[in-house]
Amino acid sequence: MVYLLNGPILTDFGLYRYKKISILQAKKILKENKFVSAIGHEATAIFLSELLELDIKYNRIAIKMKQGDLAIVFHLLTRLKEGQVLNIKELCSKDYTLGILKRLE
Incomplete structure (x- = not known):
C-alpha cells in the first residue's frame, strides 16, 4: 500500500527507511x-x-503501515x-x- 502523509510519523513499531525525494x-x-491520502489538513491537501498535479483528498484518518508499505511524506521544515x-x-x-518512508519489517 502507498500512503500520502502530512508529516513524518511512524505509524507502528518496526524498522523503517526514510529518505528525501524530489x-x-x-x-x-x-x-x-493506487494510494490512500491521510492528509489531515485541508490547506495541505489543496x-x-x-504541487503533485493530482487530486489529493483531505482525509483525516489514522493509518498503520505494514511491512512493505510506502508513504510519501510532506514535511514542513518549520515548527508551528x-x-x-x-x-x-x-x-x-x-x-x-x-x-519516502518505507516499512521494512
Whole structure:
C-alpha cells in the first residue's frame, strides 16, 4: 500500500527507511500506484494537489503501515506554534521537503 502523509510519523513499531525525494519522484510513485491520502489538513491537501498535479483528498484518518508499505511524506521544515493551522497562503510561504518512508519489517 502507498500512503500520502502530512508529516513524518511512524505509524507502528518496526524498522523503517526514510529518505528525501524530489517532486518528480513523488509524482511518479503516486501516479503509478493506487494510494490512500491521510492528509489531515485541508490547506495541505489543496497545496499538494497543485504541487503533485493530482487530486489529493483531505482525509483525516489514522493509518498503520505494514511491512512493505510506502508513504510519501510532506514535511514542513518549520515548527508551528501549538494549535496553529496554516491557510494555503501561509503554507505556500513555508519551506518543506518530500520524503519516502518505507516499512521494512
